Amino acid sequence: MTETTIAAPERSRRANLLRTQEGVLFVVLVAIIIGLSLLSDRFLTVNNLLNQTRLFTETALLALPMTLIIISGGIDLSVGSMLAWSAVMLGFSWQLVGLPLPLAVLICLLTGLLGGVINGLLIAYVRVPPLIATLATLAIYRGFSFGISQARSARGFPEEFAFWGQGQVGPFPTQFVILVVLIVIAHLVLSRTGFGRWVYAIGNNEVAARYSGIPVERVKFTLYAASGLMAGLAAFIFTSRVTTTRADAATGLELDVIAAVVLGGTSIFGGSGSIIGTVLGLLIITLLRNGLLLTGVKGDATFMVIGLVLILAVLINNLVRRR
Amino acid sequence: MIAPIIELREISKQFPGVRALDRVSFAVREGEVHALLGENGAGKSTLIKILTGAYQPDSGEILLRGRPIRIPDTRHGLALGIAAIYQELSLYPDLTVAENIFMGHQPGARWRVDWRRMEEQARAILQELDAGDLDVTQPVRGLSVGNQQRIEIAKALSQNARILIMDEPTAALTKHDVDRLFEIVRRLRERGVAIIYISHRLEEVFLLADRVTVLRDGQVVGETMEVSKTNQAELIRMMVGRTLDTLYPKEDVQAGDVVLDVRNLCYGRTTRNVSFTLRRGEIVGLAGLVGAGRSELAQVLFGITPAESGEIRIEGRAVRINNPRDAMALGIAYVPEDRKNQGLLVQMNVRENATLAVLRQLLRRGFVDYDAERRLTQEYVDLLRIRTPSLSQRVGNLSGGNQQKVVVAKWLASKPRVLILDEPTRGIDVGAKAEIHRLMSALAQQGLGILMISSELPEILGMSDRVLVMRQGEIVAELDRAHATQEAVIAAAMGADDLRSEPLPA
Numbered sequence: 001m002t003e004t005t006i007a008a009p010e011r012s013r014r015a016n017l018l019r020t021q022e023g024v025l026f027v028v029l030v031a032i033i034i035g036l037s038l039l040s041d042r043f044l045t046v047n048n049l050l051n052q053t054r055l056f057t058e059t060a061l062l063a064l065p066m067t068l069i070i071i072s073g074g075i076d077l078s079v080g081s082m083l084a085w086s087a088v089m090l091g092f093s094w095q096l097v098g099l100p101l102p103l104a105v106l107i108c109l110l111t112g113l114l115g116g117v118i119n120g121l122l123i124a125y126v127r128v129p130p131l132i133a134t135l136a137t138l139a140i141y142r143g144f145s146f147g148i149s150q151a152r153s154a155r156g157f158p159e160e161f162a163f164w165g166q167g168q169v170g171p172f173p174t175q176f177v178i179l180v181v182l183i184v185i186a187h188l189v190l191s192r193t194g195f196g197r198w199v200y201a202i203g204n205n206e207v208a209a210r211y212s213g214i215p216v217e218r219v220k221f222t223l224y225a226a227s228g229l230m231a232g233l234a235a236f237i238f239t240s241r242v243t244t245t246r247a248d249a250a251t252g253l254e255l256d257v258i259a260a261v262v263l264g265g266t267s268i269f270g271g272s273g274s275i276i277g278t279v280l281g282l283l284i285i286t287l288l289r290n291g292l293l294l295t296g297v298k299g300d301a302t303f304m305v306i307g308l309v310l311i312l313a314v315l316i317n318n319l320v321r322r323r
Numbered sequence: 324m325i326a327p328i329i330e331l332r333e334i335s336k337q338f339p340g341v342r343a344l345d346r347v348s349f350a351v352r353e354g355e356v357h358a359l360l361g362e363n364g365a366g367k368s369t370l371i372k373i374l375t376g377a378y379q380p381d382s383g384e385i386l387l388r389g390r391p392i393r394i395p396d397t398r399h400g401l402a403l404g405i406a407a408i409y410q411e412l413s414l415y416p417d418l419t420v421a422e423n424i425f426m427g428h429q430p431g432a433r434w435r436v437d438w439r440r441m442e443e444q445a446r447a448i449l450q451e452l453d454a455g456d457l458d459v460t461q462p463v464r465g466l467s468v469g470n471q472q473r474i475e476i477a478k479a480l481s482q483n484a485r486i487l488i489m490d491e492p493t494a495a496l497t498k499h500d501v502d503r504l505f506e507i508v509r510r511l512r513e514r515g516v517a518i519i520y521i522s523h524r525l526e527e528v529f530l531l532a533d534r535v536t537v538l539r540d541g542q543v544v545g546e547t548m549e550v551s552k553t554n555q556a557e558l559i560r561m562m563v564g565r566t567l568d569t570l571y572p573k574e575d576v577q578a579g580d581v582v583l584d585v586r587n588l589c590y591g592r593t594t595r596n597v598s599f600t601l602r603r604g605e606i607v608g609l610a611g612l613v614g615a616g617r618s619e620l621a622q623v624l625f626g627i628t629p630a631e632s633g634e635i636r637i638e639g640r641a642v643r644i645n646n647p648r649d650a651m652a653l654g655i656a657y658v659p660e661d662r663k664n665q666g667l668l669v670q671m672n673v674r675e676n677a678t679l680a681v682l683r684q685l686l687r688r689g690f691v692d693y694d695a696e697r698r699l700t701q702e703y704v705d706l707l708r709i710r711t712p713s714l715s716q717r718v719g720n721l722s723g724g725n726q727q728k729v730v731v732a733k734w735l736a737s738k739p740r741v742l743i744l745d746e747p748t749r750g751i752d753v754g755a756k757a758e759i760h761r762l763m764s765a766l767a768q769q770g771l772g773i774l775m776i777s778s779e780l781p782e783i784l785g786m787s788d789r790v791l792v793m794r795q796g797e798i799v800a801e802l803d804r805a806h807a808t809q810e811a812v813i814a815a816a817m818g819a820d821d822l823r824s825e826p827l828p829a
Contacts, residue, residue: 194686201679204668211627211657211665212679212733213647271670 021265024316025280028309032284036291043291050173054165054241056286057175058083058234058250060279062257063264064186065227067278070261071190072220073203073270074123074130076227080253081141082115084246086235088145091154091245101161108239109232115141116228120221138254145247155244165241175237182230187275195219203270259306260285263313284309326389328353328517329374329405329486334383336369343369345541346383351486354515356508358528358550361538362562362724362752367521370538371488374519375407376400406479407488410495410750412471416464421445423463424478448477452507469500476507487511488519493527494750497613505531523752525555537561563754570753571785572761574768578788579603580638582772583655583741585624588633593619595796597633601741601772606763608787608807609776611816616796617776618660621743624774625657626650637740651680654740658730658747660776662723666730669719673711674700676718677732703732708758724755731759735766742766745776760786780809792816 037044062079069076090108093099099107115137122133167174190196198219201209210216239245264281266273285306292302327350336344344366351357361367372378373385376394384391387403394400414423421442422429430444431437445459454473463471472492479487489508493501508518508531520532528535529550537544537558544561583601588594593616601607609617622628624635626644635642637653644650650657659665668676677700678685685696700714707728711721718729727747734742744763748756763786767773777783783790790807792800792815800815 188690192691193689194682194691195689197675197679197682197691200671200675201668204670205664207665208668209679211625211647211659213651214679215648271668 022274022277022280025263025265025277025284025313028313028316029280029284029287032287032291036287036295039295040291043294048290048294050171050176052286052290053176053179054173055290056282057173057179058238059253059256059260059286060179060282061182061230061234061237062227062253063260063278063282064182064275065223065230066257067186067261067264067266067273067275068190068196068199069130069223069227070258070266070268071203071270071273072199072223073206074220074223075134075258076119076130076224077134077254078115078119078137078141079227079231079257080250081138081145082112082228082231083235083238083250083253084145084248085115085141085148086112086232087239087245087249088149088154088247090235090239092148095154095156101158105236108236109229112232112235113225113229115231116225117221119228120224123224124217124220142247142251145249149245149247151247153244153246157240157243161240162243163240165237165239165243175241178233178237183275183279190275195222199223200271203267203272205271256285259310263310265313281313284313325352327351327386328388330386330389331370331374332384332386334370334373334380334385336373336378336380342541344373344380347538347541347543348383349536349543349547351517351519353485353517354512355533356512356518356520356531357547358532358535359519359521359538360525360528360535360558360562362722362754365538365562365752366541367538368490369541371407371490371519371521374400374486374488375405401482401484404483404485405488406482406484406486407490408472408475408479408492410491412468412475414463414471414474417462419460419462420449420457420466420474421459423474424448424459424481426478428482444481445477448480449473451480451510452477453503453510467500468495469497469503472496472500472504473507476511480511484516486517486519488521490521491523491750492520493522493524523750525558528558529555539564559753562752570757570760571782572757572764573606573786574764576604576767576788578605579770581636582638583624583774584634584636584639586634586636588620588623588635589631590619590623590628591631593796594623594630597796597798599791599798599801601774603740603770603772604767605788606767606773606775606786608783608790609774609793610778610780610783610790610812611793613778615793615816617793618745619796620793621657621659621745621774621776624650624743625655651737654738655743656680656734656737656739656741657743658727658734658745660745660749662726662730662750666733667718667726670717672715672717673704673709673721673729674714676729677703677736680733680737699736700732703736706735707732707762722752722755724751724758727751727755727759731762739771741772741774743774743776746778747775748777748779748782780812783807783812784809794818 033044042048066076066079086108089111090104093107094101094104119134119137122128123130164174169177190199198209198214201214202216202219206216238249260281261278262268263284264273264277266277288306288309289302292305330350332348333346334344335346347366347370359367369378373380376397376399385394386392392403394403415426424445425441429436430440442459446455449455449457449459452473454470457470463474492504496504511518522528532550534547535550535553535558536547539562579602581600582603586598588597597620611617623630624644626646626649629645635644642653644653663669674696678696685692685699697714704711704714709725709728709732711725718726721729748759763773775786784807787807788804790802790812791798792812794816802811
């Protein structure tokens with residue numbers, strides 16, 4: 001090695017687009033869109049695609065903080081249960097307690113936040129491993145949902161309430177607009193802020209992060225609390241969309257969320273990943289599901305296709321990185 | 324000329340962007356200890372991996388007892404009698420000593436293990452290694468590094484290794500274990516085993532090796548030499564390709580005011596009533612055996628394990644240090660002992676690593692100011708002469724010496740008043756070592772107070788204005804530069820009495 005101490009200019013990232021996970025995913029996504037639009041003429045229509053955004057917003061909202069959590073080396077299995085608990089609290093406080101609807105919505109958001117705060121305290125300060133802590137709260141929060149709702153579902157929400165889950169802002173579904181704003185925020189936080197850098201650092205090497213003065217506990221706590229708050233928001237939009245609150249809502253949703261994040265190239269071991277990847281992962285899963293349905297593939301086959309795509313994406317990613 | 328047992332001819336190996344080995348020829352005889360020297364990145368590891376079968380050469384041939392062979396993988400390598408013992412040991416902690424030794428080639432029929440025979444054979448092999456006192460039925464977990472290494476050697480011998488490669492075997496050993504290791508190596512040599520010995524410690528080469536080959540930038544420098552016909556200065560020159568004026572460029576500095584004053588500091592059983600002072604411009608060496616509590620003391624000072632009692636004063640002001648952030652705010656920086664696990668984010672790049680400790684100062688409304696970040700990183704890359712193709716190079720791809728410089732850069736960027744260096748040059752090559760020493764000296768001249776923990780006595784003696792010696796969590800001796808001799812430090816570290824230095828002039 002020669003005595004070059006002057007660093008060369010940083011290499012342009014664009015030149016290597018196809019070598020990144022995002023690049024690979026983008027190509028896969030385009031291929032899926034072309035393939036499905038050939039198979040069904042109902043697939044590639046503005047109406048169909050915009051409608052899809054209504055169905056995947058809740059998953060997508062949860063996938064944003066989940067991306068950061070997984071990058072930090074953790075996981076949050078309780079998101080589906082937090083959503084259900086928050087939704088039940090919304091219906092309960094409005095219909096049974098008789099609170100005004102805006103207040104009930106606030107309670108819904110706070111319930112999610114509370115769930116996240118409990119997770120955060122357990123993981124960051126009591127030092128319960130995230131997998132175990134949120135596996136436990138997955139059960140506990142679901143238990144709360146059933147206990148509070150007593151198997152009754154709230155329904156009959158006023159018409160204006162439907163705006164958030166069924167209404168439109170211009171040509172776009174309301175929740176799609178909210179989602180886009182939050183995607184941009186999450187992307188900026190993760191890729192441009194000091195907090196985002198800390199998240200990567202913790203996932204990379206928690207000890208070294210602590211030795212470098214990073215407030216590891218506070219960062220982790222914030223991540224899980226944010227995940228809870230997002231579950232509250234998703235619960236609100238979900239309730240507005242389906243106009244009923246049930247204790248068994250969003251059962252198993254955490255698996256969809258984690259699948260999208262991992263498909264998006266976020267390492268399950270932490271340390272790497274991106275919001276753009278997660279969004280691409282979400283799009284691939286959603287469009288595949290919808291497109292296969294439209295082309296007449298049965299639901300159970302759709303599950304298998306998604307599983308295969310997940311494995312394929314990881315394989316391709318490994319091949320790309322090895323080069 | 325004795326025929327070599329194994330010979331490499333014109334071996335080349337290319338990696339993306341690097342020519343790791345360039346027509347390297349190299350031969351080892353039976354019953355010799357053949358030292359392989361070179362700075363980090365010179366191609367030693369690649370050479371070993373080709374010998375064991377982990378890598379395939381791009382060109383060239385390997386001859387075993389004069390016959391050309393191919394080693395498609397390490398399993399084949401072992402079958403041919405080629406075994407390697409790495410710096411990082413690879414035992415299964417929950418399996419027993421005997422199970423570890425015979426892992427993968429247990430005696431017995433296909434579906435069952437002959438436990439009795441396995442244990443007997445394990446005992447016999449350990450006996451040969453003069454380690455017959457080890458209980459072969461006990462799990463490996465909790466055994467000393469020295470004992471674990473003996474098990475690794477036993478494992479190699481149990482597979483009838485005739486060519487044994489030892490990669491930095493003494494890096495983590497205590498003095499006593501080093502002596503025992505040397506004894507074992509000599510014994511193996513007598514039995515005709517060919518030993519390829521890699522070490523950064525030149526003294527060991529002269530103590531142990533018969534012949535020596537030096538690698539630099541993937542090529543053999545000159546040719547293999549008899550150790551008796553060379554000397555340290557020549558070997559260093561061959562390794563670094565230039566003359567190093569000195570490895571310990573310590574300048575005399577007029578010590579300034581007391582910057583760190585520690586009184587009766589206690590933490591658990593590892594830090595007991597520790598009192599000392601550190602002045603501006605001073606380099607204080609902290610010596611002691613492994614486990615004497617030196618790193619533990621550093622971790623108390625840095626707030627990783629906050630003190631249970633005692634007093635810390637920074638520039639005369641009593642302070643509390645409850646976590647690393649407190650320590651950093653007070654101007655204390657700590658370059659930890661374990662670079663990979665405590666110092667670096669190996670998957671992240673030079674820029675992200677270098678600015679990690681000062682990221683807060685580079686934020687504008689929470690957002691990272693990339694221009695400022697790049698400028699700051701470039702400044703320290705230049706200052707420390709970090710050799711990296713770019714600021715966005717993954718730190719894991721740099722050589723050990725450059726990785727260490729990145730950690731040092733991270734802490735210098737925080738503009739500390741007190742710099743604690745824990746084994747600052749462990750496992751890095753001679754060239755980088757001299758550079759780090761030169762830097763320490765320059766920093767001290769600028770008024771930084773440096774506390775340097777080191778297990779290398781020449782480094783302690785060569786760089787320190789004052790030496791503190793720790794034993795069992797206590798500071799047992801304080802020696803000024805004039806009185807700090809190898810004997811005095813060792814005696815204090817080992818607990819020989821009446822060797823406390825006379826009181827220092829104020």
